Amino acid sequence: MKILRIAALIVCAMVLAGFIAGREFARGSHLSLVDFAVLLTNPPAVGVLGGDSLARLPVASAEILPGSVSRAVRYQEKSQYLNHTRTVVTHTIDDATQYVPVCLDTLDKYGVKATVFVSTEVQPISQLWPRLERAVGNGHEIGSHSRRHQCHWPDTAMFCFRAYSDYELSGSRGDILRHTTQPYVWSWCYPCGNCAALDFVHRKTAHAGYLIARNYPDEVHDGHVLPYLQTYDAHPYNATYTQVVQKMGGIAQNGRTGVSEVNAKFDEVYQRGGIYNFMSHPQWLDYGPGKFYETAFGAYSRPSGYLVCAHGALYTYHTVRESTLVRALDPKQSKGRFATYNNLDPHVYMNAITLEFDAGPATGIFPNGRAINERSLGVTDRWNEEYFRREDARIYLTVRPNRILEFR
Numbered sequence: 001m002k003i004l005r006i007a008a009l010i011v012c013a014m015v016l017a018g019f020i021a022g023r024e025f026a027r028g029s030h031l032s033l034v035d036f037a038v039l040l041t042n043p044p045a046v047g048v049l050g051g052d053s054l055a056r057l058p059v060a061s062a063e064i065l066p067g068s069v070s071r072a073v074r075y076q077e078k079s080q081y082l083n084h085t086r087t088v089v090t091h092t093i094d095d096a097t098q099y100v101p102v103c104l105d106t107l108d109k110y111g112v113k114a115t116v117f118v119s120t121e122v123q124p125i126s127q128l129w130p131r132l133e134r135a136v137g138n139g140h141e142i143g144s145h146s147r148r149h150q151c152h153w154p155d156t157a158m159f160c161f162r163a164y165s166d167y168e169l170s171g172s173r174g175d176i177l178r179h180t181t182q183p184y185v186w187s188w189c190y191p192c193g194n195c196a197a198l199d200f201v202h203r204k205t206a207h208a209g210y211l212i213a214r215n216y217p218d219e220v221h222d223g224h225v226l227p228y229l230q231t232y233d234a235h236p237y238n239a240t241y242t243q244v245v246q247k248m249g250g251i252a253q254n255g256r257t258g259v260s261e262v263n264a265k266f267d268e269v270y271q272r273g274g275i276y277n278f279m280s281h282p283q284w285l286d287y288g289p290g291k292f293y294e295t296a297f298g299a300y301s302r303p304s305g306y307l308v309c310a311h312g313a314l315y316t317y318h319t320v321r322e323s324t325l326v327r328a329l330d331p332k333q334s335k336g337r338f339a340t341y342n343n344l345d346p347h348v349y350m351n352a353i354t355l356e357f358d359a360g361p362a363t364g365i366f367p368n369g370r371a372i373n374e375r376s377l378g379v380t381d382r383w384n385e386e387y388f389r390r391e392d393a394r395i396y397l398t399v400r401p402n403r404i405l406e407f408r
């Protein structure tokens, strides 16, 4: 009996110690039952609809023609990038600091669209919301950089479980939706690059509704300076970039501000027809004509076929392009009719994509019966604008999918 009592006391002491340790671990973390529940379930496929996409248009199967020709119009292919540009430039800026407005003003001066990652409980965020809302209206994207920007080296699994709570992940995207008119929050950015390689963190990020998460790899060893990615990252929840453009900051040993070395990387990506993806911290920049941040935009001021778009929109374009099908239809009275459709939720995937046609004698295009404009000059800087443009007999139609296209 005495042994049993001692054993019971030891068990009670262990339970009590575990309870106290657990309470200390969770103190201030905002961990909740949701944080445990999401570990046991697969994340949902964000923005994917069930049902029959063709029936939603609606198109009957009897209307679909074999091949890619509908009377006088031939469908060719989907352009790799929006507007059939050769290269894409995308830019991300991190942290809710007082330098965000001047950074956005500089971007607007050069027509560069960026994704602005903000931490929604870090001041001066309350003063930044009006400027961020204006940025949303001007084609920039607001992404989440958590609520409190918690960092720790080394980023152990215990730290990551505590820091990547639903409070931080879902809470911050709710804050952005509440404070701006942006209809969805597509993009996450890992504070200090911590925890970006952990599978359970990716799952929690997907559970919270994000489609893409940008990293900041190995800042301890300056690995974040030149990750040198030149296309889409195959790992969207641990997605890296081409290079930083910023002074030394944080725990890094080096910055990257040399105009020639920075622009040389843009030229390399441009030559290969890739994606030039650069990131900066607005608090580690110099602003004004001739200063390195503005001179870094010099390379894109040359007349050339590149598109500038926000980071989230670039990745959602990729998914929309992969998912969209185009079918030739019975032309009825028109010069050509096509169905363009996918199984993606248009409230999440809002992108237009560019489709290529040999349109013969057709002079107008009517998606779902409404005429769209022909564009003769320049490239769009929005990712959901609809228009078409011509190059000889080829028509590049930039249109949101899930439409019936009629050529007249």
Ligand SMILES: [Zn+2]
Binding pocket: 094, 095, 145, 149, 190, 191, 192
């Ligand atoms: Zn940060």
